[in-house]
Amino acid sequence: MATSFNIDPKLDQTLEQLKKHFGASSKSEILRKAVALLNVAAKHENDDGSVTILQNKKDETKIILR
DSSP states (O other), rough: OOOOOOHHHHHHHHHHHHHHHHOOOOHHHHHHHHHHHHHHHHHHHOTTTTEEEETTTTTEEEEEOO
């Protein structure tokens, strides 16, 4: 089932940059990856609706999902 929606220029530019970065064949592939990542994040979110990304066991980034 095909679905279409409007994408503003800023999002289109971001999708294009991510497409190049990941060597993806389409923006749809990037959107599928984004949804898969958000699904993983949702499964591991903290009680406050955030996800914490750790790098090198000391640098952390907290992302608020809600």
